Amino acid sequence: MTANPLAPDWLSLPGDANALEPAIWSAGVERSAEGVIQVAGVPVTQLAREYGTPLYVMDEADVRTRAREAKLAFDREFAAVGSSAKVYYAGKAFLSTEVARWVTEEGLHIDVASGGELAVALAAGVDPALLGVHGNNKSLREIDRAVASGAGVIVIDSVDEIARVADAAEQHGVRQRVRLRVNSGVHASTHEYLATAREDQKFGIALADAEDVVALIRARSSLEFMGLHAHIGSQIFEAVGFSESARRLMTLQARLLGDGPVPELNLGGGFGIAYTSADEAMQVADIARALAEIVAAEARRLGIPVPVVAVEPGRAIVGPSTFTLYEVGTVKDVLVTIGGTTDDATAVRKYVSVDGGMSDNARTALYEADYSVRLAARVSEAEPALVRVAGKHCESGDIVVRADYLPGDVRPGDLVAVPATGAYCWSLSSNYNYLARPAVVAVRDGVSRIIVRGETEDDLLSRDAGIVRDTARNGN
Missing domain, CATH: 3.20.20.10 (Alanine racemase)
Incomplete structure (x- = not known):
């Protein structure tokens, strides 16, 4: 298999699209025998069930x-x-x-x-x-x-x-x-x-x-x-x-x-x-x-x-400690004309849309920052496909991972993890499109706990003065 021509020059075609590069993950992260990413002994499937997604997971x-x-x-x-x-x-x-x-x-x-x-x-x-x-x-x-x-x-x-x-x-x-x-x-x-x-x-x-x-x-x-x-x-x-x-x-x-x-x-x-x-x-x-x-x-x-x-x-202390856990919603293959060619050559970029986006990681949009992504709850032998992980916001620039390779059978319902999100992601998070900001969960010695509570829609609505006035007027 050859690299996708749409891939940036720095991105190499991986020998294993399931592998976790130690330099960009916390020391406590590994895959279980079943292929599930776990941190300090806690599998991401358990974290997703207990706290939902998106979720910042800190070691x-x-x-x-x-x-x-x-x-x-x-x-x-x-x-x-x-x-x-x-x-x-x-x-x-x-x-x-x-x-x-x-x-x-x-x-x-x-x-x-x-x-x-x-x-x-x-x-x-x-x-x-x-x-x-x-x-x-x-x-x-x-x-x-x-x-x-x-x-x-x-x-x-x-x-x-x-x-x-x-x-x-x-x-x-x-x-x-x-x-x-x-x-x-x-x-x-x-x-x-x-x-x-x-x-x-x-x-x-x-x-x-x-x-x-x-x-x-x-x-x-x-x-x-x-x-x-x-x-x-x-x-x-x-x-x-x-x-x-x-x-x-x-x-x-x-x-x-x-x-x-x-x-x-x-x-x-x-x-x-x-x-x-x-x-x-x-x-x-x-x-x-x-x-x-x-x-x-x-x-x-x-x-x-x-x-x-x-x-x-700051970044050097907390950045690698955390990954963000998302659930895939839609997957879309987009046929892209390859720049600089004269024969209308094309290649496929696979857009993987997740349940978060620029509201929980603004750095890609602000700084053109590059991130990595991996399937979190399974491994796959499918050939690597060039992906762009997109968010769910009403913005074409709502990108979380501009370019990486995932197994080509990535599908709706998959959990994916984006590492090295401990620095400036939660700090820069917002409620754009009225998305609630995710929780931050700390994991240690096989135990997880919330250290920053995630927001709910009720939290967002509670700040709307019109709703507060209407509630008082109606005596509720």
Whole structure:
């Protein structure tokens, strides 16, 4: 069998369209002897019966292991160069009270980027001293709550925020620790919408202006300047961008040390993960080693102490832990003319429509992200067919998996699983077309439980003020 000419260049024809690529699934996922995918010993057929589909299925042990290993790697590598590290879990990837407890129990801090994320972390009982508070447009209420709660550090994103945070700290009688977000001018090889360190963007302060802004921070007695912060992008597969950003930031740090302490340097997150068999993501241990080496080398060159380094992985902790489980509704073969041909050659693309879509995974539509898919409740010897997994929304761009191979006998009623959906899928989910958002189920040691309740149509209708008024008017 030859590859479908409609397949993208990176997608290879699989020898076995049932095989599970370990790099893109959580450690607890395997197929049973009957061909059913199971996670931590719980089969997806049981999960579908108990919780319905679509369903986010999270491997708790996998999240904990990745969090623990990230902390150990950064502790080890920075201890070797005479310093230490702080690993913040980036809550924007996925945050619930349970996940907040897991990552802090494994030794991580948490980075929150809104008042809502702060509320979740506090509701989980997380020590506020472990929290870093981000955001380019923090409201006065959000700043006040962060300061009042005892947040460990607030990231100053603009000159306007200096007075806002300082005033809140004075009102609460505390000295608030702050970092300054700067644009290092380095951007990683990533999607245009994910690159967040270019000069023409909403985040942070230009590197050339940073010394003056730090002076304004230091002039406020209610603020304690902890250091610089930068973020160079997301879904990054190489260390060169982090290295160049660190070099530029440490050159600035050396100048800042002339007027006061700069104990920390936050290099941000954005560590990539594998979504398809073609992706080759760096291991967190390798990233930790590379960052420790470059920071230590720059400190020697500049004649300054090696700072405490902070990083903010989110996707790398939670992304591979989760898959989304769907049920197939319709299957449609579409005859497509092959571009660039002169003889009207055609090929078949099989559209597999599932009971979710862009409301539970917006990344494909937003970023042209690629995902993988596998039959979840059976295996098949049928020849592989190129498929496009589509959602049920009234949008032609409602695609979950742009291209992968499934056994050609995929049919209505099949369960399919899309791996590596732990990061930014639930976080970006919506009620488009009035679809209720799915539940998030955590599985550990053969036991499953809901950690985020799925919505119902009653939940959606309960927010419709017209319905509420009609009910009250009718006395019901």
